[in-house]
Amino acid sequence: QVHLVESGGGLVQAGGSLRLSCTASGRTFINDAVGWFRQAPGREREIVSPITTGGSTYYADSVKSRFTISRDSAKNTVYLQMNGLKPNDTAVYYCAAKKGNGNLVPANNYDSWGQGTQVTVSA
Numbered sequence: 001q002v003h004l005v006e007s008g009g010g011l012v013q014a015g016g017s018l019r020l021s022c023t024a025s026g027r028t029f030i031n032d033a034v035g036w037f038r039q040a041p042g043r044e045r046e047i048v049s050p051i052t053t054g055g056s057t058y059y060a061d062s063v064k065s066r067f068t069i070s071r072d073s074a075k076n077t078v079y080l081q082m083n084g085l086k087p088n089d090t091a092v093y094y095c096a097a098k099k100g101n102g103n104l105v106p107a108n109n110y111d112s113w114g115q116g117t118q119v120t121v122s123a
Helices: none
Strands: 003-007 010-013 018-025 032-039 046-051 067-072 077-082 091-099 117-122
Touching (some): 003 091, 018 032, 018 091, 018 117, 032 077, 046 067, 077 091
Parallel strands (some): 010 117
Antiparallel strands (some): 003 018, 032 046, 032 091, 067 077, 091 117
8 A cells, every 4th residue: 555645725715726735655656546536524435536547537527627637756746736616625635546547436446545635615
């Protein structure tokens, strides 16, 4: 497993932006696909956006055109740039890693998880 730490969450007004970071330690995760998930109170954890080892991306319909995922292998970090934030984006955001690619949507397919970072968007 790889140790993951998220950062960059906070409180922002609707329409604002945040950039989340997911940094790996213990080993490089250049050979891991990485996904951002979120979980709002009373709701199941849902995929936001994964990125493959080769840099291909996928976005949930609810965040498409507003969020951008990217990875910097030199820094062992994956980012989630979130623009045009809405109150229903409020959730704890988690990053997760899995060796290789495959189906990146189900949370159960990931091996390592960070502790999460809170994102709160006020109206």
